[in-house]
Amino acid sequence: MPVIPQRLDRVVFHQLKGLNNLDISFDDKNVTGIFGVNGCGKSTILHALACFYKGQTPGAETNYFTRFFKRVDGAKWARSRMTAYMAIAGDNRHVEYRKAADRWTPRIDQRPVRDTYYIGIDSCVPAIEQESLTRTSYYMTPLAGGVANCDQILRSAAQVLGRPYDDYSKTICGSRRYKKVRQPNCMAYTSLSMGAGEQRLFTILERLYNLPPYSILLIDELDLTLHTTALNRLVSIMVSIAANRHLQIVFTSHREELTTRDDINIRHIWTPAGGGQTFCLDHTTPDCLYRLSGHVEKPYEIYVEDDLAAAIVREELRDTGMMDYVTLRQFGDAANAFVVAAGLEIQGQLSNNQLLLTDGDVYRTDLEREDIMKKRYSGNEAEKDLHRQNALRCIKQFNLPEHGHPESFIWSLLKTKTGKLADFANEIAPFPDDKHSYLYDIQQRQGDTRENFLRDVISLVKTDAVWPNYVSELRSWLNTKKAELGI
Structure with missing residues (x-):
């Protein structure tokens, strides 16, 4: 066919x-x-x-x-x-x-x-647990024809479980079929003697290699x-x-x-408490989902897309003395900001104490934000429209140049500085098809951990004249919270 x-x-x-x-x-x-x-x-x-x-x-x-x-x-x-x-x-x-x-x-x-x-x-149910409690003897007959792609299945099973196999076949007893494997220097055994994990792994691998x-x-x-x-x-x-x-x-x-x-x-599936819509969050973090279930640590919360954005926010928190008052979370894909904001709003947990900060390379305009919010939280009811408006008020962004991307922007600033990191940045050619490689390649040359590397980079580039504009929406929010706290 x-x-x-x-x-x-x-x-x-x-x-x-x-x-x-x-x-x-x-x-x-x-x-x-x-x-x-x-x-x-x-x-x-x-x-x-x-x-x-x-x-x-x-x-x-x-x-x-x-x-x-x-x-x-x-x-x-x-x-x-x-x-x-x-x-x-x-x-x-x-x-x-x-x-x-x-x-x-x-x-x-x-x-x-x-x-x-x-x-x-x-x-997942072991074959032995599906058998009659009173039956004690089995006489197996090999099935003719063998198992298609047996060698590939055996190699993958050995790779997954960390032990070798040299044969995989099928047998029959009465009307029921059983798996049969053999390990080197061991007697062969059937699925009646397999654990649940081994049994299911061979089921999955056999299917995979014959699709x-x-x-x-x-x-x-x-x-x-x-x-x-x-x-x-x-x-x-x-x-x-x-x-x-x-x-x-x-x-x-x-x-x-x-x-x-x-x-x-x-893909994380989540329904807000008391909410009618089911949301899907793409490439979000377990920490973000844990928070959506109601766990609150500090009076203020900032949500960002990834570890680079988190490093930038931490630097601003240190500079403003707000580190002890803010919990920082990552939500993953930019569109998740609109799901998280809508979900918190539906649950009655969204206020001016939460900031959802996108990278600024997508959903830059008010019209684009309204459009993605309607796609992620659908419905024409007046109540939903009010929820969407309230949620949008808590979403801000970094101010990237037009058509800019966070890592290439940081790289462009780093090239103008002095020191080893700046030298590494100047040795790198542009990556038009892989925007995430700019900082990754520099980190590999530096050899430090990701967290330390990002902190060193941000400490350098934040002295640039364009930096205050880049983080202006974040700084404005932090200054408002500092005034509330009286610090």
Whole structure:
């Protein structure tokens, strides 16, 4: 059958179970991790994605929505509606899935064609725990044909778990199938003797190495049964295979250690307390999510995009004597500033004591800010419009030159100074396609830690004549807070 190049770009969950007006994208990288507290809707997202397509390759899944969305006590999932935005063979299109009456639409035969595979939490249950309590003997018969791409599966399993394997096969006993592995100088053993982590890893790897190109793989609770080191190794393998075979992989997880990776999409799902809308924050930090749940440390809070912005704010806090009064948090992607502000406002926790500071390279004008706020916090109700206006008042920015970028701007200032850091800056040619490399390359030459390096850089460039204008909105806010404190 012909291979159809395609991607799932984003989905808007207008209403599905506990998800309301959730807009989540998948179009940046091939692998997407979905994070959030228990009950936020992570699994619901995967279950819906599993039903968007009809498969074409033998073994691919074609799921009715009724597989995951059962009628319980008469509940019929009425008014459920989702819009999926896809690129299929170079053409952009959108498909609306809904349940207005008795049937989910579109019907199976009218859905886009794409091979879909779902690995659920049931794969974490050790095979021995699924057996009869009274059965004591098993006589296994090898299955003919072997396992496709067995050598690659064995190498990856050894890499993830840190122990060698030299064979992987399948056996059958009665009507049930079992995995069978062998380690060097050890007897072979089946999945009846495997731990949950080893068993599930072979399930995931076998699926990964045998997916047709442009398939979509969904894994619920990827982190279950694997320790952090093994989990990160597995994710690295997933990223590599997805790139080579043009796959999309979406998984859910509670393991916040994964949120520091920059080779996968990080999506946090969050619903404000008492709020009706479900938000998605892209590449935000666990600390930011922890705060959104209500944890407050100091009277004032400043939110920034990344560690460079944080270093700049810390320098200003030291200079103004405000370090002891301000908690500094990172929210990640610039658009998250509007989600965080709206969420705090909805929860009644936003005031002039919070400042959300963007880098100033995007959403520079009032019109652009209003537009992104409406996209991130949708709805035409008067109450929502008031929330948006209040939230926007707490969002400020660094004043970059037109079309400027934070790291290239700092680099341009650093070149005019004296000393080793300035010499390193002058040795570097512009990076038009990788704006983050300006300071990274200098840091590698200096050899210090990131935190110390950024502090040294900011201490130099803050003496420049353009610096007061660059940090003017931050300084104005800090001076107001100093007056409130009487210091």
